[in-house]
Amino acid sequence: MALTDDAIARIRGMISSGELPPGARLPPEPQLAAQMGLSRSGVREAVKVLESARVLDVRRGDGTYVTSLAPRLLLEGLGVAVELLRDDTLLEVMEVRRLLEPVATGLAALRMTDTQLDELARILEDMRAAADDAEKLIGFDTAFHHTVVASTGNETLTSLLAGLSGRTLRARVWRGLIEANAAHTTIDEHHAIYLALRSRDQLLAQASALMHVNTSEAWLRTVLAAKAADV
Amino acid sequence: MALTDDAIARIRGMISSGELPPGARLPPEPQLAAQMGLSRSGVREAVKVLESARVLDVRRGDGTYVTSLAPRLLLEGLGVAVELLRDDTLLEVMEVRRLLEPVATGLAALRMTDTQLDELARILEDMRAAADDAEKLIGFDTAFHHTVVASTGNETLTSLLAGLSGRTLRARVWRGLIEANAAHTTIDEHHAIYLALRSRDQLLAQASALMHVNTSEAWLRTVLAAKAADV
DNA sequence: ACTATAGAGACATCGGACGTTTGCCGTGGT
DNA sequence: ACCACGGCAAACGTCCGATGTCTCTATAGT
Incomplete structure (x- = not known):
């Protein structure tokens, strides 16, 4: 169970470290998959989790972005x-x-x-x-x-x-x-x-x-x- | 973006309605997929979200279960x-x-x-x-x-x-x-x-x-x- | 200058395949 | 009768490739 959870942790890490500030755009899913060494499926699960936590905002046809990280969200x-x-x-x-x-x-x-x-x-x-x-x-x-x-x-x-x-x-x-x-x-x-x-x-x-x-x-x-x- | 989110809502609904009490076992992913009218990939994303929220407990090689739903979790x-x-x-x-x-x-x-x-x-x-x-x-x-x-x-x-x-x-x-x-x-x-x-x-x-x-x-x-x- | 449109890019969903882990049960020995 | 071992089946983990659909943008035409 390490791969997908690792991906979640890594993306979260990139956000809290400031590497991905609010509003930043993430690489496309295939590229992100390559970068983290797992398949696109795994990346999608990770992104979905962070989206449900209102950390990421996935816009179909456009891309995936970091939300404002406001407490309200x-x-x-x-x-x-x-x-x-x-x-x-x-x-x-x-x-x-x-x-x-x-x-x-x-x-x-x-x-x-x-x-x-x-x-x-x-x-x-x-x-x-x-x-x-x-x-x-x-x-x-x-x-x-x-x-x-x-x-x-x-x-x-x-x-x-x-x-x-x-x-x-x-x-x-x-x-x-x-x-x-x-x-x-x-x-x-x-x-x-x-x-x-x-x-x-x-x-x-x-x-x-x-x-x-x-x-x-x-x-x-x-x-x-x-x-x-x-x- | 309706399918996966629907699945999340439906599973949550089954839990809060008491249909799936704490400790209950969910149907296998393929069956759940058929039952909710989407592919296994979609089900997996939904389950992953609920797992990350400590609502579901996924045990590899065994099955997926509802957690105790304790506040701590x-x-x-x-x-x-x-x-x-x-x-x-x-x-x-x-x-x-x-x-x-x-x-x-x-x-x-x-x-x-x-x-x-x-x-x-x-x-x-x-x-x-x-x-x-x-x-x-x-x-x-x-x-x-x-x-x-x-x-x-x-x-x-x-x-x-x-x-x-x-x-x-x-x-x-x-x-x-x-x-x-x-x-x-x-x-x-x-x-x-x-x-x-x-x-x-x-x-x-x-x-x-x-x-x-x-x-x-x-x-x-x-x-x-x-x-x-x-x- | 403005608008309509075509294309490229990106996510959504699907289907299938294979690996790995776990739990169960039957077998055999003590 | 009990226990240990081994093998089988079920279920999740991961990957791959293909297709649909939506957005944005740049281009062409007016």
């Missing part, structure tokens, strides 16, 4: 990984969010601009208007938290939290929420977070975010327990 | 992603650690067992004994923080922080530390964390961890600045 894989976690480990993910979201929201309280606060208010309105449409609620919920975290200006943090709050996870929580007619309570929690951010109160922002994650965790437990009972 | 990719981040985004990573490590250490203060505390003490001794060997120091440093975070019992959290504290990043920080003869100061910081954990003082644990990350960040800045000046 490289950390995208975290999301798909979390989607595959089994139910019993989703509570671990939730605990990480419980640790990270409050402090991240607290940091946002220090850095959020008025424009961003206005956008939050708009999303909050959208949320209230869509209080019975699960799909829309999930979308606005995602937008709300994304806006908050993005205001820290830390793309790595934003991508990380986005990955931890995968669509599947969110959908499960909201399903529990809506079925129990508790959507308005959760929307109020968002409002509390908004108020804390608006007043740039770091501690209050932390606290309100913790309350919110805690609620989410509780509903996730409910949903998971219901599913376990089904089986 | 699936989040392993985070580490390699972080290794490829460019220098200017490493500070973002450090900021995430600055947010996450203190609260994680605080949680550890509540959950650490006496046995684990004893192990910490042992690592601390090793560290003092190896105060001039960069390689060893990095190893003990990694072991120290791993032991602390692992005591939370949250494998997801542990893997996440491990990924954020990649070997390269650690090596850079320690290089700066040792060159400036500041290794002993950092070892003292570890001692402070240990004392806080030993007394099960959550707030003190948080504070000492923050001090420590802050020091690391400062040294990282120094190293990065020196490198930038070189160029």
Whole structure:
């Protein structure tokens, strides 16, 4: 199993060493194969792996290029990984969010601009208007938290939290929420977070975010327990 | 580019739907190819991608199996992603650690067992004994923080922080530390964390961890600045 | 100067062949 | 009855060559 994996490692090495900077173009597959001493098939597998990791960008008919290597791209894989976690480990993910979201929201309280606060208010309105449409609620919920975290200006943090709050996870929580007619309570929690951010109160922002994650965790437990009972 | 990516998505779907539970064996490559309507080459690329993501385990001469899907495996990719981040985004990573490590250490203060505390003490001794060997120091440093975070019992959290504290990043920080003869100061910081954990003082644990990350960040800045000046 | 088109280059996919490794099972001996 | 050995079959690893399809570019024509 050495050949293809070697190729992966070598290409990665060329990138991290700076030999292949972001945007650089790789040699054509046949040439790359010759250069690394393996067949084109092996090179293709290696390239495919790096493409799926958003390290390479393969453009058919054109060539293969190194991506920008932005955190947003490289950390995208975290999301798909979390989607595959089994139910019993989703509570671990939730605990990480419980640790990270409050402090991240607290940091946002220090850095959020008025424009961003206005956008939050708009999303909050959208949320209230869509209080019975699960799909829309999930979308606005995602937008709300994304806006908050993005205001820290830390793309790595934003991508990380986005990955931890995968669509599947969110959908499960909201399903529990809506079925129990508790959507308005959760929307109020968002409002509390908004108020804390608006007043740039770091501690209050932390606290309100913790309350919110805690609620989410509780509903996730409910949903998971219901599913376990089904089986 | 649809065929291979479709295959990836389909296999992932079969896994998350429960059709292929952890440990399950996939059909042989030729059969899988027929079943999904593409050639063996395409299947191999798809399998390789999922293997690199630690979703599949390919055993030559035997067959292909679904891994345990444990967080430790699936989040392993985070580490390699972080290794490829460019220098200017490493500070973002450090900021995430600055947010996450203190609260994680605080949680550890509540959950650490006496046995684990004893192990910490042992690592601390090793560290003092190896105060001039960069390689060893990095190893003990990694072991120290791993032991602390692992005591939370949250494998997801542990893997996440491990990924954020990649070997390269650690090596850079320690290089700066040792060159400036500041290794002993950092070892003292570890001692402070240990004392806080030993007394099960959550707030003190948080504070000492923050001090420590802050020091690391400062040294990282120094190293990065020196490198930038070189160029 | 602009546009349409033809060609070259590059990736996408396929099919088959051969090597190597692994696991299993039957055989034979103890 | 148990164990060690050997051989077979299955499965992955690697390679090769051919063909399809898409992009970009340079050329020719208006």
